[in-house]
Amino acid sequence: MDAAIGRPRLFDEEAVLAKLTDLFWRQGYGQTSMTEIVRISGVHKPSLYRTFGTKEQLFATVLRRYLAERIAMFAALIEQAGPGVEGVHRFVELFEVDAISERGRDGCLMVMASNELRGTLPGYDFSKIYRRQMREQIRTLIVRALPEGEADSAIAQARTDLLTTYLLGLQVIMRSGADPRSTNTSTLCMSPSTRGKARCA
Template sequence: MARTKEFDPDAALQSALELFWRRGYEATSMADLVEHLDIARASLYATFGSKRELYFKALERYGEQHGPGIVAELSQPGPALPAVRALIQRFAREAARDTQRRGCFVTNTAVELAAHDPDAARRVEESWHSVETALTSALMRAGAQGELPVGRDPVALARMLLVLIQGMRVVGKVDPSPGLLRDAAAQALALLD
């Protein structure tokens, strides 16, 4: 008869996500995971596979928890431009208030792994593509509703805002000065006027 697991895999995955998010992939060893999750190494491997597989499962969980909110915010009926502005301002505030300097797990993956890990790069690109698509859709709607000045390219603006968001997350990890992030967001949002 197979032995039942002595831990909750869902809670363990959430705990692994928190550890990876705080420390990064390279700085987190299997020994750290075993200690932090309070799970035997064999059980950890049997449930999640390698450290890399666990990391990618944690990254997927992060996307499930954080990604849909952005799409939902930008897909609300009514005027679209206020939702775009609110999203960018929220990212600036969150980056400034990130006292633990964790940043964004997806952005951290991009900075730490994407340059030399094609699987990591693909996952980051997928995440960013969904944000870019949501921004583009909202900006196209804003244009169609007369909120966006004529001649503004919704695709180019969405790409610029995506880069801004990711940049704010990186800068917030190093210098979470509210003024710096607020000014950057304000200048970018001025392009929507």
């Protein structure tokens, strides 16, 4: 186990990472200075550097943590939504409830990072992994709403891509300060008249 030699840490790593996740999420990477990170975390700079490495490495840790949490959330929502076409509708509803929440107003940290760090920082790799895993989750949801044997069909892929892309777009919209009521598309799209054919993918 951990030898636990020397002075014990006075702060909880997980709690600090959670606070810093919110901070980066709100402000982005470049707009967040180490000074601010120190202020929010309550941990002094040298301790941060000893524990998490450079600002870049710290952000990578935050992203890794967020990625796992986010994918888990997707899995939970999909399970909660249930099978069939109804499940797809219910999933989108659940997703939009989250998007309207206080945290959801800031969009998605992963989307933000991939937009900001295009090639320059480690967040770029994470964004690809994130999108691939997110797409895989959506795919299981879609497949469960299709007739058997269509799991690998073109329709399954098209609907998966469309829904994935839509959800990413929704997070962009939320972060750009949209009025939640005016952009709640699913309730409209799922009205009786369009239900069934509405959520084509």
